[in-house]
Amino acid sequence: MTKAPAFAAVDWGTTSFRLWLLAEDGGVVAERRSGEGLTSLTREAFAGVLERHLEAAGASTSLPVVICGMAGSRQGWIEARYLDLPARLDDIVDNAVAAPGTNRRVLILPGLAQRVEERADVIRGEETQLIGAATRFGAAGANGIYCMPGTHSKWVRTQEGRVTGFSTYMTGELFSVMAAHSILAHTVAGAETDPDLPAFAEAVVAGHGDPARLTNQLFSIRGRQLLFGETPEAASARLSGFIIGAELAGSGCTEGGGAVRLIASGRLAALYRSAFAAIGVSVDEIDADEAVRLGLAQAARSLRLTDTGRLSA
Amino acid sequence: MTKAPAFAAVDWGTTSFRLWLLAEDGGVVAERRSGEGLTSLTREAFAGVLERHLEAAGASTSLPVVICGMAGSRQGWIEARYLDLPARLDDIVDNAVAAPGTNRRVLILPGLAQRVEERADVIRGEETQLIGAATRFGAAGANGIYCMPGTHSKWVRTQEGRVTGFSTYMTGELFSVMAAHSILAHTVAGAETDPDLPAFAEAVVAGHGDPARLTNQLFSIRGRQLLFGETPEAASARLSGFIIGAELAGSGCTEGGGAVRLIASGRLAALYRSAFAAIGVSVDEIDADEAVRLGLAQAARSLRLTDTGRLSA
Numbered sequence: 310m311t312k313a314p315a316f317a318a319v320d321w322g323t324t325s326f327r328l329w330l331l332a333e334d335g336g337v338v339a340e341r342r343s344g345e346g347l348t349s350l351t352r353e354a355f356a357g358v359l360e361r362h363l364e365a366a367g368a369s370t371s372l373p374v375v376i377c378g379m380a381g382s383r384q385g386w387i388e389a390r391y392l393d394l395p396a397r398l399d400d401i402v403d404n405a406v407a408a409p410g411t412n413r414r415v416l417i418l419p420g421l422a423q424r425v426e427e428r429a430d431v432i433r434g435e436e437t438q439l440i441g442a443a444t445r446f447g448a449a450g451a452n453g454i455y456c457m458p459g460t461h462s463k464w465v466r467t468q469e470g471r472v473t474g475f476s477t478y479m480t481g482e483l484f485s486v487m488a489a490h491s492i493l494a495h496t497v498a499g500a501e502t503d504p505d506l507p508a509f510a511e512a513v514v515a516g517h518g519d520p521a522r523l524t525n526q527l528f529s530i531r532g533r534q535l536l537f538g539e540t541p542e543a544a545s546a547r548l549s550g551f552i553i554g555a556e557l558a559g560s561g562c563t564e565g566g567g568a569v570r571l572i573a574s575g576r577l578a579a580l581y582r583s584a585f586a587a588i589g590v591s592v593d594e595i596d597a598d599e600a601v602r603l604g605l606a607q608a609a610r611s612l613r614l615t616d617t618g619r620l621s622a
Numbered sequence: 623m624t625k626a627p628a629f630a631a632v633d634w635g636t637t638s639f640r641l642w643l644l645a646e647d648g649g650v651v652a653e654r655r656s657g658e659g660l661t662s663l664t665r666e667a668f669a670g671v672l673e674r675h676l677e678a679a680g681a682s683t684s685l686p687v688v689i690c691g692m693a694g695s696r697q698g699w700i701e702a703r704y705l706d707l708p709a710r711l712d713d714i715v716d717n718a719v720a721a722p723g724t725n726r727r728v729l730i731l732p733g734l735a736q737r738v739e740e741r742a743d744v745i746r747g748e749e750t751q752l753i754g755a756a757t758r759f760g761a762a763g764a765n766g767i768y769c770m771p772g773t774h775s776k777w778v779r780t781q782e783g784r785v786t787g788f789s790t791y792m793t794g795e796l797f798s799v800m801a802a803h804s805i806l807a808h809t810v811a812g813a814e815t816d817p818d819l820p821a822f823a824e825a826v827v828a829g830h831g832d833p834a835r836l837t838n839q840l841f842s843i844r845g846r847q848l849l850f851g852e853t854p855e856a857a858s859a860r861l862s863g864f865i866i867g868a869e870l871a872g873s874g875c876t877e878g879g880g881a882v883r884l885i886a887s888g889r890l891a892a893l894y895r896s897a898f899a900a901i902g903v904s905v906d907e908i909d910a911d912e913a914v915r916l917g918l919a920q921a922a923r924s925l926r927l928t929d930t931g932r933l934s935a
Contacts, residue, residue, distance in 0.1 A: 424850075427828065428845075429842050429848070431848060476835070477842075478837045479838075480837060483837055486800065490803050491795050491799055515740065520833055520836070521833035524792040524868070524869065525789045525790060525792075533739060533742040535742070535744060536735060536737055536742045536744070537737075559835040
């Protein structure tokens with residue numbers, strides 16, 4: 310028999326919406342995904358989109374909801390203001406904000422802000438993956454360096470359960486704009502990046518070893534094709550490898566000597582696994598979807614969100 | 623009285639065409655510019671475009687022409703094959719190729735290729751600026767490091783009159799694609815980069831000092847605007863400054879201790895002058911238009927190109 314859901318967990322980003330109905334123990338009862346992200350919605354539309362997905366998933370009208378991501382930004386449903394660093398993971402949950410315009414209990418988690426001029430940065434959504442990953446890694450998760458690759462890769466440092474600093478690298482976006490809009494577009498046309506190609510590992514090592522030459526390395530991809538007839542597949546692997554290699558250099562991940570905690574799914578996880586291996590850094594992995602779900606479930610427990618309608622029925 | 627032209631000099635690039643009628647001593651008699659670059663022309667169209675501009679400039683039907691740039695690429699009028707490194711500046715001129723389909727003497731200068739897999743690179747057009755700059759700097763020009771900023775910035779090393787190596791940085795193109803197609807588009811919207819803003823020099827120093835963090839520094843531009851209300855003008859200056867700073871780090875220009883020879887015009891010259899000053903590197907400057915004209919004139923002299931029609935008339 311399927312367990313009854315105790316609450317709904319939502320990761321509501323810029324371009325995506327993901328909802329899970331979760332049992333008391335965190336088990337997935339139902340799941341919904343759509344493209345109804347922040348950029349496609351007006352402020353008034355959030356409550357309706359949420360209700361529609363809850364109903365389609367079979368949730369009761371009293372099921373409480375916990376949300377992370379851009380829905381809590383100034384342009385979202387309601388602003389859950391950034392917490393300043395250093396921030397305890399518990400502080401994030403304690404600063405959840407109630408969403409208006411709904412009869413349900415809906416709480417939105419805040420993001421984190423690093424208010425240092427030279428390293429001004431914000432995260433929103435990744436802090437919840439971090440909460441999830443920290444529960445998975447237990448006591449060891451309270452100290453460490455976390456890598457969350459993506460369009461904007463996030464590197465987060467935690468010390469004794471506090472987030473002490475983070476950095477965003479525009480890795481995925483740089484890859485996309487160079488592949489689509491630069492002179493390299495012809496060079497990599499139609500090719501997928503294969504993380505198992507030797508060209509990928511070579512480029513990661515070169516990018517990590519000499520990151521100041523990044524845009525020179527990128528241009529050399531075209532030169533290699535012109536002068537040595539390299540394939541678009543190898544060119545795409547090099548484009549990705551140089552940019553990821555530079556990111557790994559910037560992160561300082563080889564300095565501590567410890568394992569990096571990699572929070573990623575699917576193709577991105579495979580790429581970064583291969584990249585870390587190329588520079589000899591060991592990783593502890595957790596799936597990104599699982600991490601955000603674990604984080605939202607942990608928040609729901611801390612916030613004592615339970616389906617009181619269901620319990621009192 | 624205007625001097626009679628001895629030859630025509632043409633810099634024929636990917637997206638631009640520039641023609642000068644030059645006197646024996648290199649003085650400019652007439653000038654033409656248009657957007658009829660390589661990408662807008664079929665192979666058969668080159669001769670006609672050249673004739674039309676020569677006629678409009680008042681050139682005789684026997685005036686010889688020397689051309690540099692992409693007109694000599696495989697996709698151009700006729701291929702003037704890349705010379706391999708190390709190449710003497712004189713070798714470039716000696717390997718000029720006669721253009722077909724015209725009754726005039728038209729010679730196209732070759733580019734240079736660096737056939738080293740990890741640093742595979744080509745230049746076409748900049749080698750002629752280099753010839754011009756070397757004539758200007760005299761004996762001192764035979765040894766040194768040259769910077770030719772642009773969409774694809776070129777750094778060239780010469781030793782005893784030979785080009786021993788070069789590197790292309792995608793500086794201008796990275797700035798353009800990030801300003802137009804990335805999340806930073808909103809942050810810098812409508813702003814011009816002012817090389818005199820403190821934000822520009824700060825970003826050059828930061829980009830030069832920690833180039834591995836380039837894409838993190840770029841993302842921090844948005845964070846600064848979000849958290850500290852920085853203006854689009856300062857944001858644009860930082861975007862340019864970080865990318866140029868990383869280029870200067872990659873070039874190793876602070877290592878030799880000598881002056882860098884900067885071949886640039888207008889806004890680009892001002893930006894790089896300011897960037898070099900920010901990291902304490904001295905420069906010797908030559909205007910890029912003048913350099914290519916001097917280079918073409920030097921080539922014409924070496925090739926003994928003179929208007930024999932005119933002389934025999």
